[in-house]
Amino acid sequence: MNYSYSASGSTGFSPVVIIIWIAVVLLIVIAQWRIFQKAGKPGWAAIIPIYNWIVLLEIVGKPVWWFLLFLVPCVNIVFMIWTYNLLSKSFGKSEGFTVGLVLLGIVFFPILGFGDAVYLGPSAAEANAANRFGSGDYQKPFDDTNPPQA
Numbered sequence: 001m002n003y004s005y006s007a008s009g010s011t012g013f014s015p016v017v018i019i020i021w022i023a024v025v026l027l028i029v030i031a032q033w034r035i036f037q038k039a040g041k042p043g044w045a046a047i048i049p050i051y052n053w054i055v056l057l058e059i060v061g062k063p064v065w066w067f068l069l070f071l072v073p074c075v076n077i078v079f080m081i082w083t084y085n086l087l088s089k090s091f092g093k094s095e096g097f098t099v100g101l102v103l104l105g106i107v108f109f110p111i112l113g114f115g116d117a118v119y120l121g122p123s124a125a126e127a128n129a130a131n132r133f134g135s136g137d138y139q140k141p142f143d144d145t146n147p148p149q150a
Helices: 015-038 043-047 051-060 075-090 095-103 105-114 124-131
Strands: none
Touching (some): 015 105, 051 075, 075 095, 095 105
């Protein structure tokens, strides 16, 4: 039998697939660069492995040791989704945007980087907890500094 393989056959990736993959990776990296710049961090940090995760943790207001949790199998999935949620909150977005970041990052990272989203601070005070119920005068139930007024 004569088994012949071609360069663009079933034995490897075709040049078109490789070019598309490179374009997608570049799009995501450039979007992360812009996200880092919007958050006041150096954009070049997006291209440095490991350091980009550390900078992302600084942007969302979590400790650097969380990076070690990204190395633990199964735990890394939970903490990555949590970090993406905090990232979307830091830019004033909702949980729906977090779902987009997790499932369609190729679309939602560029929206965050190139869109009109503004960095509001680490996790945007947990998504504006003081205004969670649509009222500016909402008081936290266990906060003794602002007693309820009669």
